[in-house]
Amino acid sequence: MRLENRIALITGAGRGIGRAIAEAYAREGARVAVADLTLEATAETVAAIEQAGGTAIGLAMDVTDERRVDEGVAAVVKQWGRLDIALANAGIQHIDPVHKLAFEDWSRVINVHLHGSFLLTRAALRQMYETGGGTMLYMGSVHSLEASPLKSPYVAAKHGILGLCRAVAKEGAEHGVRSNIICPGFVRTPLVDKQIPEQARELGLSEEEVIRSVMLRNTVDSEFTTVEDVAEVAVHLAAFPSAALTGQSIVVSHGWHMQ
Structure with missing residues (x-):
């Protein structure tokens, strides 16, 4: 198994892409912390992993709450001794043209995607630096690389996460931390x-x-693109053995964006 005995934390893992990745990591031998807004939101993912013979815990984590993120990461380390893989996946969307966009809606999307990614990154890096390394992963989008109309806060946030990923790849290298971003299509x-x-x-x-x-x-x-497509890329990036693959955006989009 490609992730045997690795410790992973995934935000927004109660459903959708996050759930598919959590289950894929568990099938590959990882112990998985399933984070979402409430414990109830994590229950089905945790149950599915355990029923398949894997190991998982649920975490109630609002990624925009600094204290809750720090406490969630600390809980994983207390439970299993370290953190090897952290994936910032939590996300929301808002559809509006820029000239009609309320600042509140702009801020909400930016807070969840970009600020949430930063808070998880900071908490995870503090642990990874102490234990000799790890893997930071981010859920980007084709919109990390190009724009579409009606989605300006999402596009801006996803571009920002790409920049964060690259900065972490540069800073984390001396501590044994790799950083990559997955950029799915729809x-x-x-x-x-x-x-x-x-x-x-x-x-x-x-x-x-x-x-x-x-x-x-x-x-x-x-x-x-399917959740299984994205999960397979997430497994590959988590399992990659060296810093030959770091600071990269991996596009999974049926050719929508080619780089």
Whole structure:
């Protein structure tokens, strides 16, 4: 198994991409801390991992709350002795053109994605530096690399996380920490399902047209990326054995963005 005896913490792991990664890490032998806003939100993921023979704990963690993030990371170290892999995955979305965007909605998206990624990174690095290294991973997006209309706070946050990832790769190298960012295309998660009618209303299109002409237009095969696709990349990055792969954005998008 590629992650045997590794200790991993994943935020936003109660459902969607985070859950798929948590389950994939557990199948590969990792002990997984499943973090989400409430313990109830983590329960299904933890149960699925345990029923499959893996080891997991749930953590109630609001990634915008400095104290809760620090305490959550400390709880993982207390439980299992160290932290080897931390993945900042928690995210939300808001659809509006810039000229109609409320500052409150802008701030909420930035806080969860960018500030949440920073808080997890800082807490995780403090542990990893003490124990000789680890892996910081981030859930970016094709929007870490290019923009789409109606999503300015999300695009700005995802660009910012790419910069954070690269800074951590530079700073963490002397401490044995690698840092990479996964940049998926559209994945049919609740986050994306919520966007479809919102974009349809804003653009004056049918929901089918949003899927075909907006979300999948630039893919090579008109297919959504799957949570399994993203989880496989997350396993590979967590298991990669050296700093030959650090500071990189790995795009998983059916060719939507090529770099």
